[in-house]
Amino acid sequence: MTQRLVVIGNGMAGARTVEEILARSKNRKENRNEVGGEGRIPDGNEVGGEGRNPNRNEVRGEGREPGEGRSAEREARRSGEGGGDGGFVVTMFGDEPYGNYNRIMLSNLLAGVEDEAGIFLNDLGWYADNGITLHSGTRIERIDRTAKLVYAADGTATPYDKLIIATGSSSWTPPIKNINNPKRGYHQGVFAFRTLDDTRGMIRYARDHERAVVIGGGLLGLEAARGLQNHVSEVTLLHAMGHLMNVQLDERAGTMLKDSVESRLGIKVVLNAMTTEILGKDRVTGVKLADGTVIDADVIVVAAGIRPNTRVAADSGLTVERGIVVDDQMRAIGEDDIYVVGECAQHRGEMYGLVAPLWEQAKVLADHITGSDPDAAYRGSKLHTKLKVAGIDVAAMGLKEPETDDDEVIVYSEPKKGLYKQIIIRDGALVGATLVGDNSKAAGLIQAFDRGEPLPDVRAELLFDLGGAKAEVTPGEMPDDAQVCNCNGVSKGAICGVVDGGCRTVSGVMDRTRAGKGCGTCKPLVQRIVEWAAGGEAEEDPAASWYVPGVPMPKPELMAVIRRYELKSVSSVFDKLVPGGEHDAKSKMGLASLLKMMWADEYVDERDARFINDRVHANIQRDGTFSVVPQMKGGVTTPDQLRRIADVADKYGVPMVKLTGGQRIDLLGVPKEQLPAMWADLDMPSGYAYAKSFRTVKTCVGSDYCRFGVGDSTALGIALEERYQGLEGPGKMKLAVTGCPRNCAEAYVKDLGVVAIDGGRWEIYVGGAAGAHIRKGDLLTTVGTADEVIRLTGRFLQYYRENANWLERTYTFVPRVGIDRIREIVVDDSDGIAQALDAAVEEAVQAYQDPWKERAVPATPGQFRTSLPLTVLPQVPVRA
Amino acid sequence: MRNLGPVDDIPLGEGRTYAVGDDMIAVFHLRTGEVRAVSAVCPHKGGPLADGQIDNRVVVCPLHLYAWDLATGCSQSGQPAIDVYPVRVDDGQLILGV
Numbered sequence: 015m016t017q018r019l020v021v022i023g024n025g026m027a028g029a030r031t032v033e034e035i036l037a038r039s040k041n042r043k044e045n046r047n048e049v050g051g052e053g054r055i056p057d058g059n060e061v062g063g064e065g066r067n068p069n070r071n072e073v074r075g076e077g078r079e080p081g082e083g084r085s086a087e088r089e090a091r092r093s094g095e096g097g098g099d100g101g102f103v104v105t106m107f108g109d110e111p112y113g114n115y116n117r118i119m120l121s122n123l124l125a126g127v128e129d130e131a132g133i134f135l136n137d138l139g140w141y142a143d144n145g146i147t148l149h150s151g152t153r154i155e156r157i158d159r160t161a162k163l164v165y166a167a168d169g170t171a172t173p174y175d176k177l178i179i180a181t182g183s184s185s186w187t188p189p190i191k192n193i194n195n196p197k198r199g200y201h202q203g204v205f206a207f208r209t210l211d212d213t214r215g216m217i218r219y220a221r222d223h224e225r226a227v228v229i230g231g232g233l234l235g236l237e238a239a240r241g242l243q244n245h246v247s248e249v250t251l252l253h254a255m256g257h258l259m260n261v262q263l264d265e266r267a268g269t270m271l272k273d274s275v276e277s278r279l280g281i282k283v284v285l286n287a288m289t290t291e292i293l294g295k296d297r298v299t300g301v302k303l304a305d306g307t308v309i310d311a312d313v314i315v316v317a318a319g320i321r322p323n324t325r326v327a328a329d330s331g332l333t334v335e336r337g338i339v340v341d342d343q344m345r346a347i348g349e350d351d352i353y354v355v356g357e358c359a360q361h362r363g364e365m366y367g368l369v370a371p372l373w374e375q376a377k378v379l380a381d382h383i384t385g386s387d388p389d390a391a392y393r394g395s396k397l398h399t400k401l402k403v404a405g406i407d408v409a410a411m412g413l414k415e416p417e418t419d420d421d422e423v424i425v426y427s428e429p430k431k432g433l434y435k436q437i438i439i440r441d442g443a444l445v446g447a448t449l450v451g452d453n454s455k456a457a458g459l460i461q462a463f464d465r466g467e468p469l470p471d472v473r474a475e476l477l478f479d480l481g482g483a484k485a486e487v488t489p490g491e492m493p494d495d496a497q498v499c500n501c502n503g504v505s506k507g508a509i510c511g512v513v514d515g516g517c518r519t520v521s522g523v524m525d526r527t528r529a530g531k532g533c534g535t536c537k538p539l540v541q542r543i544v545e546w547a548a549g550g551e552a553e554e555d556p557a558a559s560w561y562v563p564g565v566p567m568p569k570p571e572l573m574a575v576i577r578r579y580e581l582k583s584v585s586s587v588f589d590k591l592v593p594g595g596e597h598d599a600k601s602k603m604g605l606a607s608l609l610k611m612m613w614a615d616e617y618v619d620e621r622d623a624r625f626i627n628d629r630v631h632a633n634i635q636r637d638g639t640f641s642v643v644p645q646m647k648g649g650v651t652t653p654d655q656l657r658r659i660a661d662v663a664d665k666y667g668v669p670m671v672k673l674t675g676g677q678r679i680d681l682l683g684v685p686k687e688q689l690p691a692m693w694a695d696l697d698m699p700s701g702y703a704y705a706k707s708f709r710t711v712k713t714c715v716g717s718d719y720c721r722f723g724v725g726d727s728t729a730l731g732i733a734l735e736e737r738y739q740g741l742e743g744p745g746k747m748k749l750a751v752t753g754c755p756r757n758c759a760e761a762y763v764k765d766l767g768v769v770a771i772d773g774g775r776w777e778i779y780v781g782g783a784a785g786a787h788i789r790k791g792d793l794l795t796t797v798g799t800a801d802e803v804i805r806l807t808g809r810f811l812q813y814y815r816e817n818a819n820w821l822e823r824t825y826t827f828v829p830r831v832g833i834d835r836i837r838e839i840v841v842d843d844s845d846g847i848a849q850a851l852d853a854a855v856e857e858a859v860q861a862y863q864d865p866w867k868e869r870a871v872p873a874t875p876g877q878f879r880t881s882l883p884l885t886v887l888p889q890v891p892v893r894a
Numbered sequence: 895m896r897n898l899g900p901v902d903d904i905p906l907g908e909g910r911t912y913a914v915g916d917d918m919i920a921v922f923h924l925r926t927g928e929v930r931a932v933s934a935v936c937p938h939k940g941g942p943l944a945d946g947q948i949d950n951r952v953v954v955c956p957l958h959l960y961a962w963d964l965a966t967g968c969s970q971s972g973q974p975a976i977d978v979y980p981v982r983v984d985d986g987q988l989i990l991g992v
Contacts, residue, residue, distance in 0.1 A: 502958070526971055531959065564949075585907075585925060597925065597949035599961070622907025622925070626945040626956045629908075634956050638942040874905040881911040881920070881934065881942035 016101050019383075020164055020172055022154045022326065023180030024108025026117060027356025027372050029136055031178060032104055034380030036144055039101050102384075104146040105172055107164070110209060111151035113137045118369065120213045121234075124241030130210070157330035159349065176351050176383055179338060181323035183357040183367070184208060188229070188254075188318050191291040203298035204314045207238045216315060220245035223312040227251075227301050229289050230317035231258045236403050238315045239281050250309055251275070252287035252301070254318070262399065262410035266427065267434045267448045274406050274432035274451065284309075320367065322358040337365045342391040344379040353379050362394055371395035396464055400456045406432070407453035411463045413438050413446030421445070424473050435477045444469060444476070454479070461488070489539075489546035498539055501532020506543055513547035519555040520544050521563070533786030561820055562605060564598025565591050569608075569819060576612060583618035584609060603628075604820035607706055607742050611815050615861040621874050630878060631865040632689055633704035635682065638881060640689060642681040643703035644696055645739065648713040648731035648751075649677025655698065662695045674703065676710035676748065687878050690869035700740070700866045706821070708741040708811070712750040714758035717770075723753035725770020730800045731759075734768075734807060740862050741855075744818040747811060751803075762790050765824040766810060768803050771796070776803050780810055780836065781828025789825045792833035795841045809848060810840050812855040898988040901929065909944035909953070914990060919979055920944035921988060922953065922964060930964040931981035931990060937974045 185206035231253025257268025337360030381390035398411030438446035494507035632640035669683035713731035717723035752759035761767025763784035782791030918934035941957035
């Protein structure tokens with residue numbers, strides 16, 4: 015049955031709601047035709063003249079003449095034809111004598127950047143084309159809810175089956191003496207800023223005048239002031255409160271905005287300005303403030319706020335508090351057939367004056383009234399705005415100030431540039447943000463705010479584009495073939511496929527796809543994709559806290575039981591600590607490292623627990639050959655060493671000789687079976703370029719030769735390497751010592767870096783990295799002697815060895831524990847364990863044996879037997 | 895049937911490669927004392943599987959850490975399967991039955 019729908023209000027809310035309703039009715043009709051339930055061929059519509067084809071309507075509506083009566087009659091007939099499909103015959107009443115325009119754009123009209131034609135959303139032709147009867151310039155005075163009639167000011171009555179109230183709001187006029195002229199509303203020269211007519215009048219009047227005053231320092235007042243500058247030479251903005259845009263901004267942001275408005279735009283702003291009187295008899299000559307100040311002016315614009323238009327509703331017996339009270343379906347409370355939408359609606363105590371909530375309300379209303387989704391419910395909107403206020407970027411969402419002591423507040427302020435950024439975080443979620451002067455991060459903040467997305471640990475990333483890291487994309491936005499793991503070439507689609515296959519833990523997905531198993535930098539993205547693909551229901555992985563995947567306990571607990579049971583071999587750990595005693599290949603290396611660290615020379619070394627690199631003391635290459643890197647302490651070498659290396663390279667036909675980043679020489683492409691003979695010919699210690707261990711100490715030239723050096727970095731580097739060579743750990747340990755803060759040895763980005771500073775002192779930095787992850791180390795302490803550096807280095811490395819997770823590099827470990835805590839333990843000895851750490855590292859140093867001495871007799875049968883007997887080597891091309 | 899030599903040539907928990915005709919076969923000596931034989935070359939990027947770490951179920955290729963089941967040859971990480979060969983220990987000798 016076709017129903018009569020009457021809409022009071024032809025503003026943005028009313029028209030948008032009607033658009034939403036029409037879209038749903040159209041879909042319903044089209045769907046109906048498509049399923050062919052009525053035996054019609056879809057093509058039949060075109061020839062059948064039933065007018066359902068939009069193109070046909072256009073042709074029929076030739077000329078779109080605003081002959082409303084004719085048009086309405088015609089369209090009513092059309093809608094009527096659809097009998098039984100729930101269509102509506104729509105009648106709209108509008109106060110203003112126009113079609114529907116974008117009120118937000120009035121400030122652009124005033125500023126002269128838009129003309130009138132540009133701000134219309136729906137011209138009269140749209141009403142005709144959609145069969146809508148528009149009574150523009152007609153005010154509705156009363157609703158008879160029983161008889162279902164609306165009465166217009168001209169006395170006519172219009173019946174409805176369903177009614178939508180979208181009366182919006184009006185400009186509020188503060189009680190100011192002499193603001194009204196009893197004969198013609200506002201005093202001559204006084205304007206509101208709400209409608210197209212207001213704006214037209216203002217522009218016309220301002221043309222012949224020079225000084226304007228705007229009352230109201232909110233969004234609208236600022237826009238009015240900015241727009242008026244286009245027409246008059248002097249604009250003063252009066253605001254009754256202590257800072258501009260006080261509804262959206264906190265005091266500091268408001269102050270920043272005021273400074274920008276004054277210095278950059280040249281608008282004079284007066285705060286705490288209570289306007290008490292409009293001066294001038296026939297025409298305006300100025301305003302008077304409560305403190306007696308008089309400001310000369312000949313144009314006055316009142317933009318002091320809006321009040322919802324609720325009089326009709328209240329007079330007709332609907333529940334009205336601040337606005338017309340609605341339920342979650344946007345119906346007036348207790349009314350089945352009366353809906354309310356937009357600025358005049360009060361939902362769950364909230365009223366909204368922005369467009370985004372209005373669009374959401376319109377959708378729910380349309381879903382419900384058309385029956386396309388009877389369960390549709392509006393649950394309120396999270397408010398956010400992002401706009402240019404008078405040419406200045408402003409964004410605001412949620413809280414403008416913290417509410418509890420636990421709220422985390424992060425503020426960046428740069429007054430000279432008019433930049434202000436504040437975010438408020440509660441329980442890890444963004445609950446408020448304010449930006450002034452730069453909206454480049456607004457979109458991301460709005461998304462985090464709306465969806466409660468997890469926030470980056472580095473909070474600054476919310477406010478700034480930090481170098482290095484790419485802007486975060488949401489998994490939903492990524493195409494399926496987007497490569498997530500750049501090391502192992504795993505796409506988003508591959509990850510989602512595994513999740514769809516039922517694997518819902520991050521580590522499970524990583525195991526199956528190997529995503530995140532290369533350099534590891536994509537792990538957070540893999541995690542986000544898994545969570546997204548699992549619909550936010552990624553399962554907690556119990557193994558995430560374990561030291562190794564095959565033994566179910568975290569490192570401290572594991573170390574305690576290993577000690578208690580005196581487990582000194584990897585197989586004994588599996589046998590004793592794993593339920594069922596199952597061994598796990600992927601856990602062996604981590605356990606071997608841990609046991610070696612804990613038991614030093616008491617460790618029972620089962621060779622199969624070692625990774626191949628540790629079995630043959632060389633780094634396996636892509637073709638199954640190995641690389642040989644002799645120790646070259648501190649990157650200092652001698653002609654004799656170089657000659658020996660050259661002779662060995664010649665003798666064994668080494669395909670590639672390369673300098674490493676750690677200041678050593680790498681012999682690449684060496685078959686496994688040649689390793690012992692080469693070590694014998696080299697007769698140099700291993701450089702440990704293959705193990706999860708202390709690797710090398712990079713140094714600069716230092717004070718012996720360098721003009722700038724202030725400390726003997728080479729000597730200290732050599733001493734450090736000599737002492738801690740080969741020390742195993744949970745991850746690689748790369749060190750550097752540099753002779754002055756110019757940092758030629760890159761000490762700021764090492765696991766431990768030492769920097770000589772003037773006065774014979776040394777700074778020690780820890781937790782730096784310059785690989786896949788880049789981080790400047792944190793300053794641990796500054797000491798006076800090289801001996802202290804050596805002692806604290808050992809103590810820090812031992813603390814790291816005992817407490818870091820397997821494969822956790824210092825750049826993760828140090829921020830996890832916190833540099834302050836590490837300093838307490840390592841430097842200040844607050845826990846009283848410094849002596850034990852020193853003793854433990856000393857024991858490890860004493861247990862050191864050069865692995866390259868293990869060559870006369872193989873440690874195991876076939877230790878150096880090739881594993882690829884039939885492959886012709888080398889596969890990597892020889893370089894000339 | 896082919897005798898590959900003493901099982902003691904392979905340390906417990908490790909693997910060694912044997913050339914058998916034109917095939918390269920990696921034989922592993924599990925810590926349980928049992929033996930397993932699979933194709934020696936990783937189908938992913940040609941890694942030497944005998945240099946990989948094992949437990950009593952799987953071998954992990956040393957190059958990119960993909961894992962295969964030693965009994966079935968099936969990949970645990972979406973890679974093609976590897977060949978599996980029958981092998982046993984007889985009087986201390988490794989006997990490969992092809």
